[in-house]
Amino acid sequence: MAKRVPRGLFVTGTDTGVGKTQIAAALARLLAERNLIVRPRKPVESGCQREGNRLVPEDARALRAAARTDEPLERICPYPLEPALSPERAAELAGMSLALDDVRAACLEGVAETDFLLVEGAGGFYSPLAPGLLNADLAAALPLPVLLVAADRLGTIGHTLLTVEAIKRRGLALVGVVLNRIDACGDPRMDNAADLSRWLGRPVVVTERFDAGAVQHPGWMMLCPALAPLADRLAVGFRPHRF
Numbered sequence: 001m002a003k004r005v006p007r008g009l010f011v012t013g014t015d016t017g018v019g020k021t022q023i024a025a026a027l028a029r030l031l032a033e034r035n036l037i038v039r040p041r042k043p044v045e046s047g048c049q050r051e052g053n054r055l056v057p058e059d060a061r062a063l064r065a066a067a068r069t070d071e072p073l074e075r076i077c078p079y080p081l082e083p084a085l086s087p088e089r090a091a092e093l094a095g096m097s098l099a100l101d102d103v104r105a106a107c108l109e110g111v112a113e114t115d116f117l118l119v120e121g122a123g124g125f126y127s128p129l130a131p132g133l134l135n136a137d138l139a140a141a142l143p144l145p146v147l148l149v150a151a152d153r154l155g156t157i158g159h160t161l162l163t164v165e166a167i168k169r170r171g172l173a174l175v176g177v178v179l180n181r182i183d184a185c186g187d188p189r190m191d192n193a194a195d196l197s198r199w200l201g202r203p204v205v206v207t208e209r210f211d212a213g214a215v216q217h218p219g220w221m222m223l224c225p226a227l228a229p230l231a232d233r234l235a236v237g238f239r240p241h242r243f
């Protein structure tokens, strides 16, 4: 039987900690506001805190709230891992070995044909999930078009171009590149947005730095205006859900 191809997006990064969750959360809310049923997934999350006998995946929790879904956290993150290490190593320490078919199936669980599947990868595109299994393999197996998040800092041009090449090599569509101004300003003469746009031959989306301490609501809400045009583009072709 032919594999079902889901509709949605795979959010990856040039690295861990570049803002994938914040960008994915903002997109989840923007798409939900456009009447799409958003199914967020953070299938493998390491660095989870233990609360009693369960592990709490914070990324999955943020995505769940942003997407306004009542899906159980266990479905959004079927593989929470405690050590704050690469999933491959964290899973090994937990005595587990993740298999591509299982992770793929877990991502698709509860996702209807008209839903928007929003998957956040773990770490970067080539970060390992298990022996012989990279995030890139999961994106390709689903398969989903890719949104690449990069931090706006020195070094990002090289990391971004390398990751774009890897995405193309897998034959996956690159939906866009988000340059996230996660750091305080560096050299004012640096202009990664202009330089990357030129190298990529397409504009990049720039999201500004927010001050998490200064706002009552989650920081990702500050990123929504910059991401709204992308959400508009993604929503085209999706049949909006009528409540």
Ligand SMILES: Nc1ncnc2c1ncn2[C@@H]1O[C@H](COP(=O)(O)OP(=O)(O)OP(=O)(O)O)[C@@H](O)[C@H]1O
Pocket: 013, 015, 016, 017, 018, 019, 020, 021, 022, 023, 059, 122, 123, 180, 181, 182, 207, 208, 209, 210, 211, 212, 219
């Ligand atoms: N635009 C921004 N302004 C200020 N802080 C930001 C911004 N984007 C992300 N952050 C902060 O940077 C940290 C890392 O962001 P985030 O958790 O989204 O990264 P990630 O790529 O999802 O990391 P991981 O690989 O662990 O999943 C968080 O504390 C987040 O609040």
Ligand SMILES: [Mg+2]
Pocket: 020, 021, 022, 059, 120
């Ligand atoms: Mg994250």
